[in-house]
Amino acid sequence: MSGLTITEKILARAAGADVVRPGEIVMARVDLAMGNDVTAPVAIARFRELGVERVWDPSKVALVPSHFVPAKDIASARLGMTMREFAREQGIEHYFELGRGGIEHILLPEQALALPGMVIIGADSHSCTYGAVGAFSTGVGSTDLAAVLATGKIWLRVPDSVKFVYEGRPGPWVVGKDLILHVISQVGDDGCAYQAMEHTGPALRYLSMDSRFTLTNMAIEAGAKSGIIPPDEVTLAYVRSRQEATGRHLPFDVLASDPDAHYAAEHVIDVSALEPQVSLPSLPSLAQPVSTAERVRVDQVFIGSCTNAKLEDLRMAAHVLRGRRADPRVRLMVIPATQEIWLRANEEGLLQVFAEAGATVSTPTCGACLGGHMGVLGPGEVCVSTSNRNYVGRMGHPSARVYLVNPAVAAATAVLGRLAHPDELGVEPPVLEPAAVGASEGGAQGDGAGGADARTGGGGA
Amino acid sequence: MSVLEGTAHVYGPNVDTDVIIPARYLTSTEAEELAQHCMEGIDPEFVSRVRPGDLIVAGRNFGSGSSREHAALAIKGSGVACVVAESFARIFFRNAINVGLPIVECPGVTEGAQTGDRFRVDLGAGSVENVTKGRTFRATPLPPFVQEILDAGGLMPWVARQLAREREVRVGVAPEEPAQADWRLD
């Protein structure tokens, strides 16, 4: 019998079993359940229909208004009210009000609520993001969330795991976003359907937590059930720093895949050969190097979303935008992912850089990412975005076209008014500090100018 | 189990939830209201064309993207009796089962299919027939536990029954056959 992957170990433990195998259906204990302002109100209605009075464990529920906040109209104000009232009635303390929260997938790890070894069920498809801390984490719909609220359990089919081994050292301007866009272009939009993507390999030591969150965030764009990075010293340093910062010291489990674990497939990616990527309309899998893509004119540049609006992302964009201005024909919008990131970016002067470049800088919200409000695209408009989906109609009118890129490419594009590689501006690439201690062996880069903008310090560490 | 027969609305691969129900309508949670905009992003005529009992027949990865259950609700609300696709994205798959929208995974089903074709779906026998084109396809059977949820009428009725019986849902591994709710507990 082969060993177990980290995913199988987490699910076995949650199901009270010694061993689980791919394809088996388990009923698993949930450690953290999350709903947002789109999905939670429907879940709350289902929960009420069931006639159960109390949620199974209010301390394990997080409710995060993120999509249509600040309320864009009366209907969305009602969604907010439903959540708020439910949180009060049920004694759910992890309800994150405007100005104290942000986008759930960045917020919950920052709040030391999403931790290694947990089973996390989120009623939002990008709930796979939490896998970056070494949790099993997947997105579900509202009825599934309602069942979890009532019982604390969820049925899951144990997924096959697929292993991605990253080798080499990422070149200039290459971050987590470029790795995952490249991977999706290789496996396809449903290439990992129903599977767990496990990211491993020596190159990960160069990836900060902020970059790693991007890697797991887009598992769903490959059709995967989950993405996971087995915890290493980078993970643990981040988790401890967040526990210190928040004073929340929940227990967690550091698990690893067995050396003889079985994988449905294994892919090796040499990241030193990668360039910044762009996904063309209208599928994330249509990724290619920015250098070879057509230089389309753009109407809007969006630097935001759970994919790329963390501190490292904002530092990277500000590094390119400092002392420059967005092209007069471009609307540039920057939306930090959480209140804490907003505050840090403000302290570091990044928000000033954006505003001086002619950007609108807003309070944390999903905003333009899902075409709900705050930057909806009109017919035929072109947007370069740091978010995760460029589907038809995703950000507004069905004839609008969206290109997905990393924050440095988005910033350079805003300046030149067309899709652009940051090298075209003659900006020195940021000096990325190795994320892991000892990762600098064999080729540390000097401490060049602009390094302060680009340090990858493990999120809000 | 029932046999469904109706007119098909045929789509290609990767019909995502953003085209099934664009985000701007997500402030509603009512199936009837959502149904007014069903498939708007890919087929603006769908709403005026669809009749109760029609079927959606689509390529692989149907329902990809967002977790919005609103997509399954919008389709159900528009009177569609069943969605047959070459494959489904997993969250949509769960949502459809959970809200009681019949779905059938059926590799090859879009071959030669056109909107307007008559389809007959035999849920019990696991067969899908394109009556107009005279072709029959085999559906992929559901895992027994998933079938059990569908038979209960969706996830909420399943949970209600379970709570009434045992006061809790117990953890464990589902036995492969039969799919009754006694879990293998280690």
Ligand code: SF4
């Ligand atoms: S930022 Fe975009 S992708 Fe992320 S949770 Fe919000 S709407 Fe979804």
